[in-house]
Amino acid sequence: MTRIADYFQPDSVLADALPGFSPRPAQTEMATAIATTLKKKQQLVVEAETGTGKTYAYLVPILKGSGHAMISTGTKALQEQLFHRDLPALRDAIAPEKQVSLLKGRSNYLCLHRLAQSQAQATEFTKLVQKQLVEVKRWSIHTEDGDVGGLSSLPEDAEVLPHVTSTVDNCLGRDCPDYEKCHLVLARKRALEADIVVVNHHLFFADMALKDVGFGELIPHADALVFDEAHQLPDIASQYFGEALGSRQLTEMAHDAKAIYLTELKDLRQLDKAADKLIGSLRDWRLAFPIDPQRGNWRQFAEAESVQEAAQQLTESLTFFRDVAKTALGRSQDLDTLYERCVQFIHIWNLLQDTQRTGYSFWYETTPRHVVLHQTPLQVADKFGRYVRDSDAAWVFTSATLAIGEDFGHFTRLLGLDDAQTLCLPSPFEFAKQGLLCVPRFLPQPQQREMLPELVQIATKVLDANRNGGTFLLFTSHRMLQLVARQLEALTNRPLFIQGSMNKRELLRDFIHAGNGVLLGTSSFWEGVDVRGSALTCVIIDKLPFAAPDDPLLQARIEDCRMRGAEAFTQVQLPPAVIALKQGAGRLIRDRHDKGVLIVCDQRLVSKPYGQQFLASLPPLRRTRDLQQALDFLNELTGDTSA
Template sequence: MTQQVTSYFQPDSALAKALPGFAPRPAQTEMAAAIAATLRKKGQLVVEAETGTGKTYAYLVPILKSSGRAMISTGTKALQEQLFHRDLPALRDAIAPDKQVSLLKGRSNYLCIHRLEQAQAQGNDLSLAVQKQVIEVKRWALRTEDGDIGGLSSLPEDAEVLPQVTSTVDNCLGRDCPSYDDCYLVKARKRALEADIVVVNHHLFFADMALKDVGFGELIPHADALVFDEAHQLPDIASQYFGEALGSRQLSEMAQDAKTIYLTELKDLRQLDKAADKLLGSLRDWRLAFPIDPQRGNWRQQSQDEKIQAAAAQLTENLEFFREVVKGALGRSQDLDTLYERCVQFIHIWQLLQNTQRTGYSFWFETTPRHVVLHQTPLQVADKFGSYVRESEAAWIFTSATLAIGDDFGHFTRLLGLESADTLCLPSPFAFSEQGMLCVPRFLPQPQQREMLDALVQITTQVLDANPRGGTFVLFTSHRMLQLVARQLENLTERPLFVQGTTNKRELLADFITAGNGVLLGTSSFWEGVDVRGSALTCVIIDKLPFGAPDDPLLQARIEDCRMRGAEPFTQVQLPPAVIALKQGAGRLIRDSGDRGVLIVCDQRLVTKPYGQLFVASLPPLRRTRDLAQALDFLKEINGETSA
């Protein structure tokens, strides 16, 4: 099989004829051969393939040419859709036209016909804005074929109506639903069961893994091969799904669903409406017991606060009263019966999260302006995930542009318990030393000093002067610094300014690319998974090394756990994810063989601290300078080319 696979990466292959602009790349061929060998022996392979390697085709060709069923999991829904709608169809038609391919998303991405009917039945009990949105959803529902909410472009991504017309594991009626035979989610899962290749995302994979662990069945069909793209995200996502979380939003939605049942089905059950109102009131008091400003904190410590204990006790009492009212009406409504099961499960998790003395977990909370979420996150997932991999009879492929620290994969394989995985590190074909420059400007303040804001604004304005025709990313490690810089830049430049949070990520990026010489200010979500080619992005400025916030409760717990195991927390816990994150941010700059640009890292620690060498060694081999004027001259040179 290996020889057959590598033959597709030759200049005269079917692949070359089918894909315009295809050119053989040695690293791509090497990766495809290694994956073919792993599929054959049902092994495990971890591949770092730098930007420009062509890793997508490198794993798709062997998967398409192998027998058996495969699952491909991506880091984001955007990448999932690109793979399914663009990359896979072109390849499949060229080399494996008989293969059946399916796209499967999480249930909240599909319209729930039953809940749409419930929303319509509420009529004037909904706000005017939501009533209009329900009408818009109904219009779309008449013409959609797959029920994928992603196709509902006439409403914003965070439209208030969406939770009311989609289902969750908690409120789905399953086979008891009157619309079960027409259910879009059921149809999508059926297509997935019949397909040779299923494209999912990491969140869905781990949701499925967690469900199977407690015996609720299986969403994702059994596969002979599993490929994880953007695999560097897996350890954090696995931690989320192997833990427990409960938020006031979930409890609030349950109470609202109870009110819907009262208004539409059980109009004589006034007690249900009262119990829901009492629960909603105690949820508001619960949020008010926490500081007003949104934050994350240590739940073990915060739970000792008397005000919070009193609010928690009241919430517990009202939650149990709500359960008893629902229990008294069991059998009268299928929706109410499901609501009861949901309430019992929520009470179980709530009680679990009040018992913070258990070891091996981080207990933490986060607040938004209106809600509170409590979390119990395992400090390690290696045992659980590693045994899952070992017990399966499938091949496992993990790939990303950022998995290794230098040339060492130990951090990644240790976190996921991949004890026997083969590893492969493939360099980019790009001529980084000719295409780009890395600058760490001299005489910068320390990152935590007040003067850093002015220095960052000054460097940004100098870059904009030298880069009039090209686009600029300014990437931050905190929302606070982003907002401070944004406020100053508004008065200092007339260039199009795109600030994260002003609209959704997809629109912001599309508008930035269209502008051609815009300035985009973003935090973590723009450090990865963003592909801007050509002169639309010729400079990336990074405010500082992306170490986790020292007051982050999950990080604190991992540091403490590391100390208890006798290891060194900085090198084991804090340094590796920061190196990977900087590598991701730097990877936004050179996306094509024709790209040119400057990367400016505004953090002296890159050159003054011993660990700085590890960061630099993990970055693309760009030309390096400490002289900002030299970097600006290179930008001017690029802009001269752009204007020609």
Template sequence: MSEVTAVFTSGGALSKSLPGFQPRPAQQKMAAAIESLSKAGDQLVVEAETGTGKTFAYLAPALLRGGKVILSTGTRNLQEQLFHRDLPQLRDALAPQAVAALLKGRSNYLCLNRLEQSIKHPEDADSTVLAQLQEVRDWANRTRSGDLGELASLPEDAPVIPRVTSTIDNCLGRDCPQYEDCYLVKARKEALEADIVVVNHHLFCADLVLKDTGFGELIPAADMVVFDEAHQLPDIASQYFSDTVSTRGLVDLCKDLQFLYKTVVRDAKSLSQIADQLERAARDLRLNFPMDPERGNWRDALNQDERAKASTHLAELISRAQAICKNLVGRDKDLDQCFERLDLIRKRWDLLLNTQVTGYSYWYETSQRHLTVHRTPLSVAEPFGRQLAEQEARWVFTSATLTVDGSFDYFSERLGLGNAKTLILDSPFDFAKQAMLCLPRYLPEPHAPQMADALISIVRDVIAVNPGGTFVLFTSHRMLQKVAQALTDTIDRPLMVQGQSSKRELLSTFVEAGNGVLLGTSSFWEGVDVRGDALTCVIIDKLPFTSPDEPLLQARVEDCRMRGGDPFASIQIPQAVIAMKQGAGRLVRDVTDRGVLIVCDNRIVTKRYGATFLSSLPAMARTRSLAKTLQFLAAADALKGTDVPIMEAVAGDDE
């Protein structure tokens, strides 16, 4: 028995040091597979279903192997959970001498230079920003890490954040007067010296792009890299291999130019004038789009005269601003850097206006105030795969949802993983006894006008009998709002609706209630862990196909057709299946959990592709009888702590 495998036995290090630890064969198998990666370049892809204990399964070999290890998670919340909770438990038991570091993206760290500038020149700050600026200033006097996550009272979208953090474009690097005290530099130094570095996929991909362009690296070289929640990686990588320009970035740059005019180049009035014109042009371009946030095809947008004129006018002003800055180069380091930022924006904007180049999706998205335009490669397999091949590391990709109908092809092809070993680890949960999948009969077609009323009726019926908590997961905000409106003030349960407060606060309230109803869209389909009676029913309104109007999907579909492929089978179904598996995975999170998953989309039964969805879901007991499902939910309290299988707990047949 290997050293790693021995850790997970009944008499091993974990059972001795972690109260309640139970050996799991799947966990041992995954740890052994990671341990077997013998040389640089080896790749392992593991689908470890809920309950297998995949976090400990990759942490143990990471700690025992020695060398440099990077652990990358899907979100900052998971990153902090791994660093502050899971990693310390195993490190204390297996390798107390190992040094770990938490490394976030630069936008998470206070920039002392920009804070000082904002305090000295608050002229254009409103009362909200000024209050937040004072809050940041007080905290800056006592923080050691400079991590803005310590400021829990500061909203994630606080307008002060861009003023007190740096971007890769406006960071002065070694030329910064505060370089020696820079929190980002300190965090990077700790990461360079640590044995284990915990990052997130966004930071890893950002660093990968820097490597690809030959610039400096933020993440240190490693002997092994582990991606947890790896199903998110292809889409995140696509973002970072994109060319992007936002009006927000242009407006921020114009504010920096105005600040420089007022402080260091007061004789350059033309700089202030062009900054004012450029900012106005950026805002005018946004006004050419509807006020409500949307996503759309950038090629189509440029076919409209007013938008095309506004885009061309913006390009002219960017070039003019760059020329004015060029004449001032050498007078101030911040100004020199603004010139470089303008040069990069001009090059990217030229690419975004030249939409005839193939192999990319050209798309835009709007917020209430800003427009962001992207040129996204249809596949990151080549650049991502090339970077992996050039790094002297072993690679592990793991998630509960990587396969479609038992195959890893969809995931592996998107990332260019050529010769990866694969492993599927089934959940230790007995889904046939613990969970029921209900596919109600007689539902309208998903897009029929009557569907909203049918869904509202099912939700109300469930709430009336379910003694525990209920998740209702939606594929669209429109349907969520319809159901929320129908339930508000008409049910006697705590109702939580996405958007009312932060995700963390909603989940905390939901768990505390014990019998609440939570309505959520995409962000609640994954990364949510609610155990016990607080969640006993998950209702999914529709199979989670990406909207056909989504511009990136449109481009991938068109490209697939040109290559003679079937885009529905090779792109749309796999995407939807993985999303469906994530949503279904919210239900059973522990060996004692019991519950019901209700999918309110009859296509899972009536369409041939429905079999792919069903075969990819856990082997729950199945019924088409909503009455039988409600009967089980009503009896859930009485069945608590028993081994009675779900289908034996309800009467009648399923005809």
């Protein structure tokens, strides 16, 4: 019988099947540990640094194992890469009999019923949405899986998509006339029949929290569960174990009511009026909040008289809407579903108004047009940990960033993984030869006004030295990003790629194509971005990524930590900042041929005692406080030693 380690030898079937495959001791160690975990149905937490080859390290034991397995990824992009690229190549080589399936959340699948509804009321839409609707209809005739990601003729955020996909709130379930042909139902059926199903973290927790009706059977079906990019799990779990309600959901419900009036119940004029009244109250509700998008403490903000008045008006509009819908129950399946949806929204709305309950953070966030209220549990360890212990399954959690130094306590404590084995695997890269870490001397403190011109000056010096390579400028706030971007536009003729100017995928593609571009990004570019070679030879980070002190969720966790008698800074604030910096730094060296410079523009890295925890978690690059050494290194990379 072939041992798992044998698959990672120079003369193995993998070496024959995968171009460029080469054995890595850490990869073999990880695969062997996972195979043991699967066999004994234990829990394993693995930090595998960049270059370890963790994807193959968990796929081989999963493919050679027995029973059903679920692999959950941090993003849809990684989910698709795994399903379309990595899994097929390995499966064909070592386990061609295994059936593999991809499953996304319901909003990724075309809803045939809502498409028909939208076509019936097309004249109510804008010209743009009408045009997009024609594209969707044309595509719907040919698609096999109904995944709207395959609608390449439309942008990712096309306005038509909410009109032709369903939510858990408006889905008719088995009562839908198109249930037998439903793309989502068929995708779930394939997932239940597969040996291995690839999902993402949001979908996993939607299922675990049983919020997605008719999908709760998938997780208990698994004998083994693997979570890639597992560092994201605590925050995502908190979202799904809490409650949230936004004005966008309520507005969509009102528009769905108007569609029912226009297409099915044309005599129910009162329903149209109730929808208009609700939409008006939602506009007033948004005006009760500051104009600029922000996050805030809902428990405190709810005490304002103007907010209470707007909330009362919205409560009355919701109640009126529910009562009107109730009068027509039984006349339309869509209306019956709408009524149930409204009752559920009113229940959540009332929960969110009762802000005196303990154990939760109550907070709000706004966009230019909408408001979302949140109730987030301060800890999920008991619930998640119990779920893991009670399951008869193996659980594997892996990421490049899970430990603080080599201590996994922060991660395992947040998820209640008291019985988990841990493994910390180093990268095979020669960081000391491949890169340089610079913390420039004489920088102002991050909050000082002088920091902006200093940051711009460092960036322009780097761009002068890094002529033929690409540069990332990673920020902890959108405000600083915009300030630096405005100044750089006047100071360089290098192509600038600014987050928000186009979607992330296009921005990254154009940056790589430019070869010597400058990309300015915030949190979404700190992780999950893979740029190799000279297209990225310098990463500049503006400051240590501590969460904003006025973040209401952070404040609640700090308060809860203090009440338990623990030290809030070391337990609540420091660990996620260390992991976030680790993620940002990980953008630089992506393979053994990469070279580059990491510049962190924050004196606290060397002046504060906690700076040592950050440094201990970073790749072992050569270090300097002299910016000129970093510039010289970049000049050498471009072959220009004149500077």
